[in-house]
Amino acid sequence: MSGHLDRFARPCFEGVTSNDDRKDRKSDFEVSEEDRKTRIGNLKKKAIKASSKFKRSLKKKSSRRKSGISLSIKDFRDIEELQTVDAFRQALIAEQLLPARHDDYHMPLRFLKARKFDIEKAKHMWDNMIQWRKDFGTDTILEDFDFCELNEVLKHYPQGYHGVDKEGRPVYIELLGKVEPDQLMRVTTLDRYVRYHVQEFENCFAIKFPACSIAAKRHIDSSTTILDVQGMGYKNFSKAAQDLVKRLQKIDGDNYPETLYRMFIINAGPGFKMGLKAVKSFLDSKTASKINVLSSNYQNKLLEIIDASELPQFLGGSCTLLIREVV
Structure with missing residues (x-):
């Protein structure tokens, strides 16, 4: 099951x-x-509040401590993976396939791993995922479904x-x-x-x-x-x-x-x-x-x-x- x-x-x-x-x-x-x-x-x-603060802190390349919550998160990245993710991102951006909500480094990386870092295969998989989310209503399912x-x-x-x-x-x-x-x-x-x-x-x-x-x-x-x-x-x-x-x-x-x-x-x-x-x-x-x-x-x-x-x-x-x- x-x-x-x-x-x-x-x-x-x-x-x-x-x-x-x-x-x-x-x-x-x-x-x-x-x-x-x-x-x-x-x-x-x-x-959600902590996650929002965390994302802003990454953009400023610094960590903050608010409301007693530590936002210093270790995120070690392999240099080769980093380069491949960047290339993948550019390919997705060129075809308008990278909504801001999914542009977080780790999500593209998971799709690359699933396709053994073959960018074309990962792009095809990603494209299908974006279409499925539109068809299924995934982006609003947290609010829409009880x-x-x-x-x-x-x-x-x-x-x-x-x-x-x-x-x-x-x-x-x-x-x-x-x-x-x-x-x-x-x-x-x-x-x-x-x-x-x-x-x-x-x-x-x-x-x-x-x-x-x-x-x-x-x-x-x-x-x-x-x-x-x-x-x-x-x-x-x-x-x-x-x-x-x-x-x-x-x-x-x-x-x-x-x-x-x-x-x-x-x-x-x-x-x-x-x-x-x-x-x-x-x-x-x-x-x-x-x-x-x-x-x-x-x-x-x-x-x-x-x-x-x-x-x-x-x-x-x-x-x-x-x-x-x-x-």
Whole structure:
């Protein structure tokens, strides 16, 4: 059910705020709908304000400290990548394909990486992305779309962010063995879920990644993902599930490349490992190298990447939470 390997971007922004905010942090699995909206709204204002200040500080080649938020972010750039991005930018500008909102260095770089730094191929991919955004209404989806059935959806598709890894990337968790595709399609529609999926990607780039970057003092535009496949079986591969995966996979691969840093698939039995091995043979080596398949003895590996205080107890960490949408 998880879609393309470079997806994994979901709601809520816990684990990327100030020290005071972190003291009473909850996860997506714990908060009520009213609390979730209030806290997201408050953090959205903070993140957008901080992100705006951060962008202005980059233009002036200086860092500022306002409202107690440090805006000094390390952003080391490879000289060859820098030159290629500049050449790519000039090619896009020449064809009026570079809106100001996407001219941030890192977004063109992700598309170049997705096409192995072939500028012509990356330009074609970029052109298609710009057209898709116009057709889909992506630029205004944060304001235009209300996914009012979210709480019901989470009952049949347990998912959410919880904390950050040791390098400051948001950690996204899905419990795939508990997904109920047929029930999911009774509380929403395929088209509405796809719009929600795109909206949450836009949320990530507008709020979550900038907030994580500010908190970690380094540029962040990718996530660490944990997929728990315990209990996964044929019921999870219904026609509805397959249709949804295909739609998401197409959107993610074409429009949101290089946003997965690493993936851990846990509680994977022998059959699942064999199936994934076959799937990996169709993936490029870079993507395949991001996937770590672990059995039930996964806790130590996760704790190498994620501090215990940032990992929920049910995955071997020390962070307590009520798994309201998971059980």
